[in-house]
Amino acid sequence: DTGVSQNPRHKITKRGQNVTFRCDPISEHNRLYWYRQTLGQGPEFLTYFQNEAQLEKSRLLSDRFSAERPKGSFSTLEIQRTEQGDSAMYLCASSLGVRETQYFGPGTRLLVL
Amino acid sequence: GNSVTQMEGPVTLSEEAFLTINCTYTATGYPSLFWYVQYPGEGLQLLLKATKADDKGSNKGFEATYRKETTSFHLEKGSVQVSDSAVYFCALSVSGAQKLVFGQGTRLTINP
Numbered sequence: 001d002t003g004v005s006q007n008p009r010h011k012i013t014k015r016g017q018n019v020t021f022r023c024d025p026i027s028e029h030n031r032l033y034w035y036r037q038t039l040g041q042g043p044e045f046l047t048y049f050q051n052e053a054q055l056e057k058s059r060l061l062s063d064r065f066s067a068e069r070p071k072g073s074f075s076t077l078e079i080q081r082t083e084q085g086d087s088a089m090y091l092c093a094s095s096l097g098v099r100e101t102q103y104f105g106p107g108t109r110l111l112v113l
Numbered sequence: 114g115n116s117v118t119q120m121e122g123p124v125t126l127s128e129e130a131f132l133t134i135n136c137t138y139t140a141t142g143y144p145s146l147f148w149y150v151q152y153p154g155e156g157l158q159l160l161l162k163a164t165k166a167d168d169k170g171s172n173k174g175f176e177a178t179y180r181k182e183t184t185s186f187h188l189e190k191g192s193v194q195v196s197d198s199a200v201y202f203c204a205l206s207v208s209g210a211q212k213l214v215f216g217q218g219t220r221l222t223i224n225p
Contacts, residue, residue, distance in 0.1 A: 035213070043202075091157065107156060
C-alpha cells in the first residue's frame with residue numbers, strides 16, 4: 001500500500017473525553033500535514049511537520065490539541081476534553097518535500113456528542 | 114492574507130455539457146495553484162496544478178490556466194460525464210510551509 005492511511009476512520013465520543021488519531025504517511029515523505037474539514041467547507045490547515053519537527057501551528061489549534069511525529073514517520077493528533085465544536089473530518093496529508101504534491105488520506109470523522 | 118474564493122454550488126449539468134467552475138485567489142507572494150477533487154466516500158485527490166503564471170494544468174480532460182493578471186484559476190472541461198460528479202476544491206500554497214489554503218468547494222452533479 002503506497003497511500004496515506006488514517007485510523008480510525010470514524011470516532012464517536014462524548015463531550016469531555018480525549019481522542020487520538022493516527023496518520024501513516026507515504027513512506028519516505030518527510031512532510032506531514034494535518035487539516036480539519038467541517039461540513040460544506042474546504043479543509044483548513046492545522047499543523048505540519050518536517051521530519052519529526054513541528055514547524056507551524058494554526059491559531060485553530062487550541063491548547064487542547066497536540067500533535068506529534070516522534071520518529072519522523074507516523075503522526076498522532078490528540079484532542080483533550082473534546083467539545084461539540086470539534087466534530088469534523090480530520091485529514092492528514094504527506095509530501096516528499098517543499099513544493100511537492102500533498103497526498104491526502106481518507107480522513108478520520110469525529111462526532112462529539 | 115491568503116484566500117481562495119470559489120463559485121458557489123451546487124452545480125448540476127447534463128452529460129456532455131461544458132463545465133466551468135470559477136476560482137479566484139488573494140495571495141502574498143507567488144502561489145502555486147491546485148484543483149483537488151473529492152469523489153463520494155473517498156479522500157481528496159489532486160486533479161491538476163500550476164506553479165507559475167500562464168501555466169496550464171490538465172488531467173482527465175480537465176484544464177485550468179494560472180492567470181496572474183486576473184488572479185484566477187478557473188476549472189474547465191469540454192464534455193462532462195456522470196463519473197465527474199464530485200466536490201471540487203480550488204487551493205493555493207505559498208512558499209515556506211507550503212500549507213494549502215482551500216476554497217469552500219463546489220459540488221458538481223452530472224445527470225445522464
